Amino acid sequence: MSIRFFAGVSVLAAALLPVHAGAIHLRWDAVPQATGYRVYYGAQSRQYTASVNAGNATSTVVNGLTDCQTWYLAVKAYNSSGESPSFSNEIIGWPRPEVASSSPSAGIQGGQLTLNVAGANFQPGASIEVDNPDVFLASPVVTCNQIRIAATVEPTARGVRPAEVGRFKVTVVNPDDVFGERSNGFEVTLNPARFDIDQRQGPSRGRLDGRDTIWISRLFGSREGDNTYHPDSDFNGDGWVDGQDLAYVASNLGRCWSGTAWSAAACPGS
């Protein structure tokens, strides 16, 4: 879109920037003969109540906007002859989403939970992502300051690839593609119940012993994509069956499952 104004100066287009953080981040095309730009904004269309001078930059962040409210913004160019008489196209948007916290902040492998993400500027239709491909989110309920969503942390069954353990970024994306994120916003924790890899073999079911370490050793060094890789032996979900996975079993060798942890006291006859 191009808007002509005096002295041959025109603001070609202005748009919300989807990739930068800030209250509202705006950019526009450079205008020949312009020496600077001023961004006007307000809470009603074409009724701008404030402005910010961007200097000769072609983007700026407008701060201090009330959350969860629609804002209207437009740009004028200026030079030594004065300011353009007309505005650019109008940009309409909310301040960018802010992700403050997730509750619970962690989920165990194999768990299903309701995740509450608190923050601001979550628009109706916003989506949420956890930067872990094996954490699945569904059925969000969005309000301005909270998103409630069902989360599934794999594996929920044997043979399913496990979610990698660690802390992962949580991102909320509004329908206009403006997003906010929080690093380390959600943690996937190790599920020790998975360590009993040979549980289909009767005598050592519920007990960690040499059979489990043989099983892991058989798959030792395999990685995701290999014919021999098996997700049940990849306890930490890093895509490898390796020494870390073996160490989880080795450090609990001889212990039995109490229902919540591996414990020598849980073994029959202890």
Next chain:
Amino acid sequence: MVACGGGGGGDVVRGPSSNLEASFTAAMTNPGANTVNMGAGTAADDHVTVRVRVTDTSGVYGAAFDLIYNPIMVEYIDWSPGSFLEQGGQTPNYTVQEQQPGRVVVGVSRTGNAGGATATGSPVLVDVVFRVIQAGNSNVTIQNGVLTNNQIPPGALSGIVWFGGYVTGAEL
């Protein structure tokens, strides 16, 4: 304890001196094929090494078992790798842990796509060192013993017979 290693073992780790002398007597002195058996290794003062051997068995990828003993009579001290599963230059995974006094849980396995090892004669699977703490005999037996092949998942080799023995603490 988890370790990867190879080579023989059997050296005794000396502990505090006592007035006991340790020895080991195998339950089966001439075990046949397809057996896992214990034999005497070196002994020094109150320490004795029990050598766990596999006799004339093929296709062995891993071994899992519990060593059971009387913790009033003997105590577990240490372990060291054998040589059997190292066959062909493999570096097996050893996991050995005293789960509680009286029970040592052992897992030894070749890794990855290695084939099974073949025992010709009675190569050593693993050495285990005990210390006698009271005079008399204490049986050392095996529970939950299994030798496995290299299938995925590893399957149990059938027809394997396991033999233990006893540790003796004799007054000097």
